[in-house]
Amino acid sequence: MTPEAKGRVERLWNTMQDRLPGELRLLGVSDITAANEVLPKLIARHNRKFAVNPAEGEDVYVKPEGKVDLDFLFARRESRRTDHGGMISYGGRRYVPAADDCLGMAKTTVEVRETSTGRIWGVSKGRRIEMKEVESQKRVNSDEASAKKRKSGLVKAHKPAPDHPWRHGVVKRQGYHSTCRDKRTFA
Incomplete structure (x- = not known):
């Protein structure tokens, strides 16, 4: 127009x-x-x-060549950056390319398209790539994980060796106080 x-x-x-x-x-x-x-x-x-008649009477509409996927064309679009494995995060979910030949998408910018039917597509370097959702691993609270390890008996207390430097406290050397590492003070 x-x-x-x-x-x-x-x-x-x-x-x-x-x-x-x-x-x-x-x-x-x-x-x-x-x-x-x-x-x-x-x-x-x-x-x-x-009303005014048009200056040119011919139709300027051009029919598209072949079939046009209107669902893909009118999809919601956002940009995302893939991680080192080609995975993107979109809408609180994680997606990877559905086809194995698209795995070389590490650290690239992808246009994510969500169609009205709910399908997720990625467009990278002019290629249309179907994406599939992957389940994210459930994070375990560190307190829960350590409690499970303790219950199973896997965690043992570590004791330093008898000659370990931490067992010796502050050592004073002749003319040098060892706790002052940045500023050497002489006694």
Whole structure:
């Protein structure tokens, strides 16, 4: 649609919003059913007064080549970045390419399309890639995990060796205090 045509449409809506209530009031219309009866006459009168024939009479519509997947074309679109395995996160769920030949999508930007039927597609480098949802692993709370390990007897307390430096406390050397590592102070 050209800017000129957009302007004409906007002017038409302004005209309708400005004139239509007044015209309906003059005709004594006060409800929807009466307005629906009068409206075709008002539109015909408006078109007789303001209609303009197009400068070029030929049709400019071009038929698409082949079948167009309207569900894919009118899908909701967002950009995502894949991780090192080609996985994306979208809508609180995780998706990977359904086909094995699309596994080389590591660290790339993908346009995610969610169709009206709920299917998720990825578009990368002009290729249309069907995505499948993968179940995310349930995270285990660290307190729960350590409690399970303790119950099973897998966790043993670690004791440092008798000659381990941590067992010796602060050592004073001749002319050097070992706890001051950044600023060497001499006694």
